[in-house]
Amino acid sequence: MSQANIRNIEFDLPAASPGATGNTCAVGRAWARVPEDLPGAQREALKARIRGLLARENAVLVAHYYVDAELQELADETGGCVADSLEMARFGRDNPAHTLVVAGVRFMGETAKILSPGKRVLMPDLEATCSLDLGCPAEAFAAFCDAHPDRSVVVYANTSAAVKARADWTVTSSIGLDIVAHLHARGEKILWAPDRHLGAYIQRQTGADMLLWQGSCLVHDEFKGIELELLRGQYPQAKVLVHPESPMAVVAQADVVGSTTQLIEAAQKLDASHFIVATDQGILHKLRLRAPGKTFIAAPTAGNSATCKSCAHCPWMAMNSLANLADALERGRGEILLDPALGARAKVPIDRMLDFAAHLSRGVRASGDLARDTALFANIGPA
Template sequence: MVRDHLAHLHQHPVVPAEKREALRQRIKQLLIERDAVLVAHYYTDPELQALAEETGGCVSDSLEMARFGRDHPAKTLVVAGVKFMGETAKILSPEKTVLMPTLEATCSLDIGCPADEFSAFCDAHPDRTVVVYANTSAAVKARADWVVTSSIALKVVDYLDSQGEKILWAPDKHLGSYVQRETGADVLLWDGACIVHEEFKAQGILDLKKVYPDAAVLVHPESPEPVVALADMAGSTSQIIQAAKDLPNKQMIVATDQGIFYKLQQQVPDKEFIIAPTAGSGATCRSCANCPWMAMNALDNLADALENQTGEIFVDADLGKRAMQPLTRMLDFAAKNL
């Protein structure tokens, strides 16, 4: 299913420097004219992240993207990321126009958790509290009791476990297993995975450690268990950035999408960051840790979205109200516990 989606992806054309600068200036003007703000994920192109910063927008993980979009006074939210992020913004701000550079940018976790199959899975286990990762469709969120991001998943599941609740978790089995190990909760897992994080190799990290013996290993827990086991710190994108600041190591091996390197190098300029390998020995590239869907966000389709209101996100009103409940539950919990 996921590979079928990947087959249709095309490489974004290289835009000459002069045209890129013209697009940047046009986007800045359009953001003002449309009363719009740009919200970009850490995994998008560094050029988009820089543009969001320069225009008073937000570069962050999906939890902060959700909060920022909900609380910002702009009438239009432009979400550079993948489709579930745009849907989340629309659910939390139904009165706002939500645009994305492309509606084709999806997520393997979202694709791998169809709402009808997931609903049947939930129906088969009615005694469990349904906790879904943010990387899911609006319809899957509407079926959940809780929505979580990777930055808050441990705290939410630990809380639910303390209340004696058993968990049904979807869709990322690696993150779910990590949460299960860390909290000791009773967790039933959906079988899904991120195509980027699943490719990190424990042996590759061990080999890198021979070259960089003093490097800290920072891992996103969407990675397989043997990779997480090697981590000096496992956590969300925002937690990885914080760990890079806090740890004394001058070198960091990072197992997550390479898009995060823009913010890492900006926030911690005196340290060296090395991408963890995804390729085995003999491969032509050391690491291909880039989400192909995040890479579909670019200056030209961002300008087009603002100019012509293409890529607008719509969520059925009733579905949005139902999905709003577990999302609001997460945001309220985060406000008290993060």
């Protein structure tokens, strides 16, 4: 593997401090592969090959909003889906295909396998990971939980199967706020992991007693409050869409705080022509498809002197390519394998969330009044 094709990455690596009120961060180091840029004719040939392989292998492609637009288009064209991490896993579980191909990062493939243990789950690149996952090692997190046995353990979907297996609840940020509010109303204290920004957002909204693991998403952590304020000055009529993994100074300026799916829905429904978007730029493809005629501007991650003002794209999501997708299907490479007992334990907190979501959806109905229903977006926080 050529060093020219490798990108070195630094991320937050919390060090748990049992008995303390939180934990401190060191710097973790990882890498990501940079896919080869292929000419158009070769890309078209690969897409045709992938369509044939999906049919041959009785497979369905599920892709996250943050992967390359061509992979998103292939998923849509071939009867797969493009969604957030939970919906990807749920779609795969309910689809009759024998093989699920997950274009995303490793925890998404693991979640798909947890919900579909009898299916083969392939990924274009098993090394595609996530700073939140890397920054919450299972053994360190288990020690942190053991030091606080009086707390209900709530973990974000962006975690390994082993971390999920240690939790009472798994949440996405589209439902994390509701679940924590529910637990708080029952008088429960929360141990939250791994994203400190999302955890702090939910804590502010609910008033819950929350002990936060100090992880962060290396993409969302780079959004800058002062730069966003300057950009809003250039587009005073623009609505600001923010993923709650972003720092508080960015969240505070949002018109809508929500998951990837919720941000897309808001862009479709809100009466605005311009939107500033503070999440991974991969979402812009779906935003432009769902809200044609509207303008989407990437929120800034750096100041005026930087060579890239808006560089918000996960390096591990970028590892998903047409070439390694075709290779995974043709050779059966990149299979997610989980110990069945671990998978069964990890499924318990996921099922708890799904049951809660089903109960919540039965109790919530849109009024049909857009002005009233828009308020639903105001305080919800995705995967």
